[in-house]
Amino acid sequence: MNQPEQAPEAPVQAAGCVLWRRSPVDGALELCLVHRPKYDDWSWPKGKLKRGEDHLAGALREVAEETGYDAAPGAELSTVCYMAGDRAKEVRYWAAEATEGVFVPNDEVDRILWLSPTAARHRLTQPRDRALLDELLVRVFERT
Numbered sequence: 001m002n003q004p005e006q007a008p009e010a011p012v013q014a015a016g017c018v019l020w021r022r023s024p025v026d027g028a029l030e031l032c033l034v035h036r037p038k039y040d041d042w043s044w045p046k047g048k049l050k051r052g053e054d055h056l057a058g059a060l061r062e063v064a065e066e067t068g069y070d071a072a073p074g075a076e077l078s079t080v081c082y083m084a085g086d087r088a089k090e091v092r093y094w095a096a097e098a099t100e101g102v103f104v105p106n107d108e109v110d111r112i113l114w115l116s117p118t119a120a121r122h123r124l125t126q127p128r129d130r131a132l133l134d135e136l137l138v139r140v141f142e143r144t
Helices: 055-067 117-123 127-139
Strands: 012-022 029-036 041-043 046-048 069-084 087-101 111-115
Touching (some): 012 055, 029 117, 055 087
Antiparallel strands (some): 012 046, 029 111, 069 087
8 A cells, every 4th residue: 555645844944144244453354154063064153943933033043142243134145955964954044244242152153263255265164155155245245
């Protein structure tokens, strides 16, 4: 007897930001990368949404939780879809300017780095995160 097909699970919904600031030293553009010891990777601050949470609110919450910084959201960037284990994950991103805050290491993120776009490109673990960096530079800072 045939088993009825199960509908595929909906993708995990997540949100994050490509967090930036102007260097306090020389005013140059700096991007914030987070290091997650669980995955030993460098990426943008992001995370799963809470039940019923708006994507932008979730993105700003994740930035605050992972980096200690408040952020002023700007342009919405691309949504990134990928497999996380055996389940699809869909992450909506925004460009966001860091306003104020102080990083304190926590269980999820043990380090952050503020890097130039070139240094961030080399440090990011996933190619999909590099594409978001390019999008930020073109759409927000009008650089190619």
